[in-house]
Amino acid sequence: MQLHPMPEFGSFTLLLALALSVYTLVVGGIALWRSRGALAVNIDGGTGRLGETARRAGISSFVALSCAAFALVWASFTNDYSVSYILHHTNRDLNTAYKFSALWSGQEGSLLLWAWLLSAYGFVLRMRHKVDVRLSAFASVILAGIQVFFLLLLNFAAPPFAIQPGPVATDGFGLNPLLQYPEMVMHPPLLYLGYVGFSVPFAFALGALMMRYPGEKWIHITRRWTMVTWLFLTCGIFMGAHWAYSVLGWGGYWGWDPVENASLMPWLTGTAFLHSVMMQEKRGMMKSWNVWLIFSTFMLTILGTLLTRSGIVSSVHAFAQSAIGDWFYGFILIVFAVCLFTFFKQKDHLKSENKLESLVSRESSFLFNNLILLAACFTVLWGTLFPVLSEYVQGTKVTMGAPFYNRVNLPIGLFLLFLTGIGPLLAWRSTSLRSIRKNFVLPSIAMVVALAVLLAVGVRPWQAGDDWQATLFSLVTFTLAAGVITAIAAEFLRGASVVRTQTGKNLLSSTVLLMRRNTRRYGGYVVHFGIVVMFIGIAGGAFNQSREQEMGFGDTVTLGQYRLVCQSYTQDSNKNFDTEYALLDVFRGNKKITQLTPEKRFYIASQTSSTMVALHSTLASDLYVIYEGRNPDTDKPIIKVFLNPLMNWIWIGVGIVVFGTFLALVPNMTRTAARALAESQVVEAEVHHV
Amino acid sequence: MFRLRLRRWVQGGMVCLLMLVMLGADPEARFNKVGHEMICTCGCGQVLLECNHVGCPVSPVMIGELHAQIDGGGSNTSIFNWFAAKYGATVLAAPIRGGFDNVAWIAPMSVFFLATIGTGFLIRMWTLRSSQQSPMRASGGVGADELRERIRRETEY
Numbered sequence: 001m002q003l004h005p006m007p008e009f010g011s012f013t014l015l016l017a018l019a020l021s022v023y024t025l026v027v028g029g030i031a032l033w034r035s036r037g038a039l040a041v042n043i044d045g046g047t048g049r050l051g052e053t054a055r056r057a058g059i060s061s062f063v064a065l066s067c068a069a070f071a072l073v074w075a076s077f078t079n080d081y082s083v084s085y086i087l088h089h090t091n092r093d094l095n096t097a098y099k100f101s102a103l104w105s106g107q108e109g110s111l112l113l114w115a116w117l118l119s120a121y122g123f124v125l126r127m128r129h130k131v132d133v134r135l136s137a138f139a140s141v142i143l144a145g146i147q148v149f150f151l152l153l154l155n156f157a158a159p160p161f162a163i164q165p166g167p168v169a170t171d172g173f174g175l176n177p178l179l180q181y182p183e184m185v186m187h188p189p190l191l192y193l194g195y196v197g198f199s200v201p202f203a204f205a206l207g208a209l210m211m212r213y214p215g216e217k218w219i220h221i222t223r224r225w226t227m228v229t230w231l232f233l234t235c236g237i238f239m240g241a242h243w244a245y246s247v248l249g250w251g252g253y254w255g256w257d258p259v260e261n262a263s264l265m266p267w268l269t270g271t272a273f274l275h276s277v278m279m280q281e282k283r284g285m286m287k288s289w290n291v292w293l294i295f296s297t298f299m300l301t302i303l304g305t306l307l308t309r310s311g312i313v314s315s316v317h318a319f320a321q322s323a324i325g326d327w328f329y330g331f332i333l334i335v336f337a338v339c340l341f342t343f344f345k346q347k348d349h350l351k352s353e354n355k356l357e358s359l360v361s362r363e364s365s366f367l368f369n370n371l372i373l374l375a376a377c378f379t380v381l382w383g384t385l386f387p388v389l390s391e392y393v394q395g396t397k398v399t400m401g402a403p404f405y406n407r408v409n410l411p412i413g414l415f416l417l418f419l420t421g422i423g424p425l426l427a428w429r430s431t432s433l434r435s436i437r438k439n440f441v442l443p444s445i446a447m448v449v450a451l452a453v454l455l456a457v458g459v460r461p462w463q464a465g466d467d468w469q470a471t472l473f474s475l476v477t478f479t480l481a482a483g484v485i486t487a488i489a490a491e492f493l494r495g496a497s498v499v500r501t502q503t504g505k506n507l508l509s510s511t512v513l514l515m516r517r518n519t520r521r522y523g524g525y526v527v528h529f530g531i532v533v534m535f536i537g538i539a540g541g542a543f544n545q546s547r548e549q550e551m552g553f554g555d556t557v558t559l560g561q562y563r564l565v566c567q568s569y570t571q572d573s574n575k576n577f578d579t580e581y582a583l584l585d586v587f588r589g590n591k592k593i594t595q596l597t598p599e600k601r602f603y604i605a606s607q608t609s610s611t612m613v614a615l616h617s618t619l620a621s622d623l624y625v626i627y628e629g630r631n632p633d634t635d636k637p638i639i640k641v642f643l644n645p646l647m648n649w650i651w652i653g654v655g656i657v658v659f660g661t662f663l664a665l666v667p668n669m670t671r672t673a674a675r676a677l678a679e680s681q682v683v684e685a686e687v688h689h690v
Numbered sequence: 691m692f693r694l695r696l697r698r699w700v701q702g703g704m705v706c707l708l709m710l711v712m713l714g715a716d717p718e719a720r721f722n723k724v725g726h727e728m729i730c731t732c733g734c735g736q737v738l739l740e741c742n743h744v745g746c747p748v749s750p751v752m753i754g755e756l757h758a759q760i761d762g763g764g765s766n767t768s769i770f771n772w773f774a775a776k777y778g779a780t781v782l783a784a785p786i787r788g789g790f791d792n793v794a795w796i797a798p799m800s801v802f803f804l805a806t807i808g809t810g811f812l813i814r815m816w817t818l819r820s821s822q823q824s825p826m827r828a829s830g831g832v833g834a835d836e837l838r839e840r841i842r843r844e845t846e847y
Contacts (some may be wrong), residue, residue, distance in 0.1 A: 247794065355816045386793075398791065
């Protein structure tokens with residue numbers, strides 16, 4: 001019998017991690033049960049020695065899972081084709097970075113990544129348990145429960161270290177070519193960090209409800225967890241969109257595929273939670289709503305995995321499908337039952353401390369914001385599941401493609417954009433008519449001016465023929481965006497002017513100081529600004545143009561202000577793939593601005609082909625060129641050219657959102673410190689002046 | 691009388707708008723629009739006019755058929771019906787055949803509409819209730835600092 005030391009080690013560590021997680025769940029649970037009611041008596045929060053052993057077992061499970069992940073990566077780097085997973089997802093000539101990314105290229109590996117990330121989050125939580133010992137103990141036990149589920153899958157349903165029967169192959173079948181792209185090394189871990197991260201606020205919320213946690217401290221504890229998780233999910237989603245744009249070669253970035261929808265749904269409810277939780281934090285309102293928002297967000301991360309892994313809905317890029325759906329059904333049912341039982345048992349603990357006082361207030365804007373985000377989430381879920389419903393009712397499946405989602409979600413998106421602008425301008429409790437007039441005059445003027453300019457430059461729906469709907473939506477988006485940006489800028493200006501009066505600093509320094517004094521508020525504004533920039537980029541899609549043409553030597557294609565001339569077309573090959581490409585000179589007017597080389601690759605190991613898009617990107621538009629292949633009759637390449645206006649604005653908007661979130665995560669400079677800093681600088685300036 | 695006249699003006703305006711829209715429609719734009727509302731049936735799952743693999747046995751045939759249908763002068767609905775009859779309902783990028791397909795469109799809009807009404811009603815109810823409660827003491831007396839602190843906390847961003 002042949003020995004496979006590393007896979008055996010990997011399997012053993014997975015089993016060990018399962019045993020440790022079960023210990024954390026059971027013994028941690030018993031410790032909490034035994035110490036119920038002892039909260040006020042024990043200094044450590046009442047979990048005692050037994051609870052401490054459970055916490056340590058939880059920490060150890062992270063070590064065990066890290067060893068398992070290392071074993072799989074090691075097997076990939078050493079070309080250990082005795083492991084079935086490595087055989088099916090790598091080959092000898094695969095680039096080193098992609099050998100590493102093989103960890104999440106298939107189902108078993110991605111489940112291992114999920115479990116490892118969950119244990120890493122758990123590790124941080126258990127190490128920082130002194131923030132609140134008892135609440136952390138509850139959250140630790142709940143996280144252990146989730147981890148047990150994933151480890152059961154890894155040990156019994158989808159083992160990543162399964163040995164391939166028969167003689168060991170000399171080379172692997174290779175990695176899916178679509179995954180051999182730099183962003184694919186980053187996109188799945190970021191997305192998973194987002195998915196898995198929502199387990200932590202979920203665990204804290206459920207734990208706080210189970211123990212009838214007094215006050216809103218659990219929200220303060222989980223605020224950073226939730227924001228970091230949301231940030232990871234945002235980056236993951238948009239990196240995926242950028243990957244789709246650069247690799248799939250159809251000129252777009254979002255196809256409303258079930259896999260994409262699965263990532264969007266928890267993002268929408270997570271965003272709603274981030275907003276509505278402020279109402280609980282500030283005014284003790286919406287407690288039940290918030291609890292269910294975070295429960296739903298967690299369940300949607302699991303539902304998304306279920307939808308794409310079980311084969312319930314078909315997806316273009318579900319890279320890993322199998323029959324583990326039943327396990328997920330069971331898990332979701334258990335989670336839902338636990339949430340429902342706990343909610344009804346502790347419902348009286350969730351009574352609101354305050355009531356809404358005015359229709360025109362920050363609170364009501366948060367309510368409508370939640371309504372919009374949940375309506376969008378429902379639409380996405382409905383669209384994803386409707387084909388299944390249709391087959392059940394009518395006996396025929398239907399397609400729910402971009403036309404459905406665009407038509408239904410566009411009005412919702414515009415309403416959201418509107419609220420992004422007006423929400424932060426409304427005061428808590430109630431907003432006076434005078435304040436409304438004062439805050440809304442400038443944005444309204446900006447909107448009127450923007451509308452007039454847009455109509456003057458030719459954004460006229462009635463002249464757009466069959467594209468009138470898209471042009472109308474773009475017109476409305478650009479107009480609203482002008483209003484929202486003005487509102488945000490006015491808020492900054494107003495605050496900075498006050499700081500300038502207080503400190504005598506210049507406007508820029510005053511703005512920086514203002515942001516440091518209330519990072520959360522101004523970070524939020526920056527995030528909103530980023531969202532508006534993204535909306536502008538998305539609205540630019542209404543003016544996309546494309547042309548497809550066969551191009552021999554010297555042939556020309558013109559699109560917008562660009563002229564492309566084919567200089568040559570040829571083929572090449574290396575160990576990993578054969579490639580065909582064209583060299584195209586790009587001219588604007590008579591000036592050559594760049595040379596593009598769209599490419600089509602044929603990967604030898606996996607016997608599949610993939611497109612490498614050539615891109616010339618500016619702030620105004622993207623020139624997006626695809627090599628579609630050669631016409632077998634003429635042997636000339638077929639080139640498809642897209643001109644996508646304002647595409648870069650989407651990626652820039654994401655960058656701004658990331659910056660704003662980081663800003664909101666930075667602790668506030670206290671007023672005393674801020675004043676001391678300002679005063680010391682004033683004194684310093686005076687000394688220099690003297 | 692005034693209402694009747696207003697209605698006539700609205701109707702006239704709608705007809706003019708429709709005329710403007712229809713005058714702007716050309717066959718190429720229509721081909722582009724209709725082609726983006728159908729899916730290539732080769733299994734790639736892409737929109738018909740965005741199916742980008744050379745050698746696809748299906749999309750050139752379907753595109754040819756689409757050209758023929760548009761040249762034949764049929765309405766968009768008749769073209770969609772023709773394709774759905776030939777390739778099955780999954781050829782349409784969105785459910786537009788009527789009957790149960792309408793549920794796909796009605797449900798999200800109804801949920802959105804009802805939720806908006808419900809939220810508005812909820813806010814109204816809460817507002818009325820809170821206005822009936824006695825107002826809090828504004829300042830002075832025992833607990834004034836606590837009250838101020840609470841108001842500061844509640845009104846900060």
